[in-house]
Amino acid sequence: MEKVLMKGNEAIAEAAIQAGCKYFFGYPITPQNEIPAYMAKKLPKIGGVFLQAESEVSAINMVYGAAGAGARVMTSSSSPGISLKQEGISYIAGAGLPCVIVNIVRGGPGLGGIQPAQSDYFQAVKGGGHGDYNLIVYAPSTLQEMVSLTMEAFDIADMYRNPVMILGDGMLGQMMEPVEFVKPPARDLPAKDWATTGCDGTRKPNIINSLYIDPAELEKEVDKTYKKYKLIEEKEVRYEKYNCDDAEIIVTAYGTTARIVKSVIEMAKEEGINVGLIRPITLWPFPYEPVREYADKDHVKAFMSVEMSKGQMIEDIRLGVNGKKDVYFYGRTGGMVPTPDDIMAEIRKIVKEV
16 A cells, blocks of 8 residues: 655545545634645545535534435534534534544634644543533544544444544644555444435435423433443543553553653653553543553552643543542643653652652
8 A cells, every 4th residue: 555645634634535525514724724625625526515614603514414414524623613613513412413523623722822732632522512422532643543543433423323523633733744545444334224315205204303392302312322322432442552561650641742752751761760651542432441450550650641731631540540549740731742851851750759
């Protein structure tokens, strides 16, 4: 398979097209603009539809319509734009519709800045809109993962009738790496016999809806959705363990930050400190099991969460550790990226304390 040098945003767009996405609705915002630009150029050539909506609110509701008709559809944005889409995302989740949503995260809050950040973690994994719901959230750390996870996201969305989010950051979106486009293993996907494709009087009409006036009926629907979430938690958790055997300190990090931590691990080895990495690939469902596993090991003295935020994923690490080990934190925010030297300095402090 030939490798192609591509920018991260463009790699996501091409992966989506190769996964069968023929509909894209979006609105420009830095640092993800290459995604809609690529889609605008490529989709018309394959009989697809690109439409720049008048707003993010319009774009996500166009996604709702296309998803309801059974189409493979995607939208992308960056932090403030994703915030504007939250009502529609909740509607899509409530209606049980498959789609892919890309968030190339920038610094916040508010308009913030255009530099990379990971401060949308809470919004992505805790349900940024209203009501009881979850998105399946992938966190790639390389451009090759951006390709493979984007391709897989469409299958996963169809499998569970649930929106899937690709949570990247401005650095991943803008960097260039060689990638290859290899389709994921085929899944036995369910038929979309629920889609509103028109029935011409030949069957009972399908209705896509998230409104239930009767509270008992709504509770029943939410309970049914949470049975689906439980199945996703059982079957779709993804993570990487790196250098964890005999590690004194287990660092948790995802995305760009995990790449930096891998360099820190090599620096720590030179100083005789054994550091391991647990890298969540799915932020929801979160990989609690490996965290629990290493919290029980005697050779692990402490955990450390490294994030490009003021500390959001650390809450899930603490839930996994369950008080068995101390959990430390180091983060930068506002678009600042932690350096290997900064992280290494924090690890030295932890080693002295434990």
